[in-house]
Amino acid sequence: MFLTEDLSHYKLYDLSCEFFTSFKCSRGLCSRRSQSCRLSLNVAVDKGMSCSHYPYLYFLEKTGLKVGPGRIQWCTTVVNSYFQKIVRYNPNFWRRWFALGVWVTCLMLPVAVYLVASTTVSNLWKKNQLDNHNLSPSLEPMIPGVNLPLGDLNYYLSAIAISSVVHEAGHAFAAQREGVQVSGFGFCIFLILPAAYVLLSSNQVQALPSCRSLRISTAGVWHNTVLSLLAYATVILMPHFVSPFYSQGTGVYVVGFSEDSPLRGSTGFYHGDIIVNVNNNCDVKNKLDWKQCISDTLSENNERLGFCIGINFLLENTSPTAFKDLLADSTNCCPNYKSEHLCFTTTFPEDIVKQVSDLDRTLLKKNCLPARKVIEESGISCRTHTSCPSSKPLCIHPLLANDTHLLAIRRTTEEPNQPKLVIFLGHPAEIWWGVQVSDFIPRFRFISLFASRLPDISLLLMKYIAILSSGLALINMLPIFMFDGQYIITDILLYFLIRFISRDVVEKIAKLLLISCSILFIACLVSYLF
Structure with missing residues (x-):
């Protein structure tokens, strides 16, 4: 049984399909001539699916789910109104907040590039020298089962999910503050790695002046930086927070x-x-x-x-x-x-x-x-x-x-x-x-087994959040393709150079920097792996 498209009636030649569609229409869930029904039927026809797949497609369409090879996506528009309400509560605070994020990101950007360059040189130097002692700062990817215990995989994934949500929420808040429409907020699981994403109107972002679009592009890095600092402070202050219920230093x-x-x-x-x-x-x-x-x-x-x-x-x-x-x-x-x-x-x-x-x-x-x-x-x-x-x-x-x-x-x-x-x-x-x-x-004796482990669970999670959130901020501020740095470096150059040279020249300079830093980043990964 296959769905066949008729431009005048969208007929279903199979009786079971006709019954199913009529049942949906009679319940008021959709009309056969409505856009949503036509979309679902067209998708099924294009993919050569049988009528039995229609309930599955209808379910995915209504819930915002998308299932693909190795990934599951979910997108919703429910939280859009919350983003609007929050940024409207105190607009001046949010303007200063994201402006501070711009300056912090600009100051951290050269440090991030230096760390990647020094790590690449250090890894290549170690491979050519017998003496591997090196005290210079360097970067190292965190891989469960390689340099992280597999028993901490749940903390690792939770920290990635939290850091990603905070990162994308930063972009959403900044976009609403600058008047850019947020189309949706989503969550994706690729293989086992969780990640959040936000859908923005690209035309509206490109129409903004560079100073305003820079607040949007740096908002994710800024929020990850703040989250990392808060997690690190929690790790330091944890013994003081729990001291009324737990003692330390006696065993x-x-x-x-x-x-x-x-x-x-x-x-x-x-x-x-x-x-x-x-x-x-x-x-x-x-x-x-x-x-x-x-x-x-x-x-x-x-x-x-x-x-x-x-x-x-x-x-x-x-x-x-x-x-x-x-x-x-x-x-x-x-x-x-x-x-x-x-x-x-x-x-x-x-x-x-x-x-x-x-x-x-x-x-x-x-x-x-x-x-x-x-x-x-x-x-x-x-x-x-x-x-x-x-x-x-x-x-x-x-x-x-x-x-x-x-x-x-x-x-x-x-x-x-x-x-x-x-x-x-x-x-x-x-x-x-x-x-x-x-x-x-x-x-106290009434503290249960789980409660006795609660400080350690919280402490370990905060350590992973501090490390992974700062790493996510560093990677996204780098001027490399497919990351926020691709837009950050362009907006920075436009903001400072547009008064002296044309926009086309600025964009060419930004592309040259993107290519150079992308090659450097790939060399850093290769030098670590091989």
Whole structure:
């Protein structure tokens, strides 16, 4: 079944199509001779669609949706009246506001061009030099999965959407202020990237003097700059905003776990635990300390921390070990005992060495000891026996495989009958990825799990908005094709040079600058990718 156009009647030769169209007309939704019906039918005829596609086309037409290869668009005119009402409320404010945006953009434009040029030179220089140390400022595209964690993809897309909406709203407000008609405000998703857009009357914009059209072309950059500054200020002031409900600087707050984390539950952490120390020698006050403590543990592959204990404790708690296991070069000197026992090696002070026989030293060289009891009894970390007090003169080290570490993590917990120490045996990276922590510790117990993460969620979103909004402003102010800079550079040159040279010459100069900067921008991208 296909729709066929008849110029006199727009007949539908198929009965089902005739019934559908008659039903629509009888409901008053459209007339067969109305412009909207003719448009939908013509589109269907041109595309060779069957009548079954008509409801789909009608739905898209009425809702403002457009669906194409890899993209979905939505456009509406509902918000046009709001743009008009807002700019009419205080016209003088908006005139000064967008005039300030023009000056800020003009001052930032040379900086943006310099950053692109310096980044291009820097990337090319690094590829030709062995020494890659470079302290000059440079640009770097943010690519999820490459230099951004995929787990932050939702923040990344949200920040792009917010920055894009604010950018296009700036153009819409400025256009209404200058008397240019706004035909619609839309939103588009290309693949997975969201973007907003605004439809303006190009004839009206071109008819404006350069100073007025410049306010429109720079409005998006200006709004992105302001948004970036506000987001950055929020990041700085966030601890003060939430201080009535959250405290900081006394540890990190456990807010969640990865799906396969070995540190969840009765042998590990609970939601609401506060981590305060690692291995008795590294205090944890915030997430940076937490990361540093774990990194320090990873850097101790050849010199692991030991624990100071007394001689009596060693003799009383050492479990029997086969003599052949003591002499063997093995990390397992207690194979017949429970998993809480580990093999430890002992270093002796000189005065103790003289007091024991060779056989006793052999027996005490490797010891099968309960790990938790050792750590709780010790309370003091050591490298050698020289850092141990006289009351606990022995420094014992766990005998472990190269990638395995013994960590004692001290925490405060509200769970009943749970120890203050969490003993972890494994690779420290499992702790970093398996336990999710926050700098913000709730002051009140009624704060829910989501509310306990709210400051971190807000903080991370604001960081992404600050970065991406400033990046969007920088890219759009560059004099390159397909961006706002294409119109900004033309309006700037017309404003300053039209009194001295003809318009045609000014436009040729603007086109030359556009071509040069576009080539430079492409070279910057290529130098980064290749």
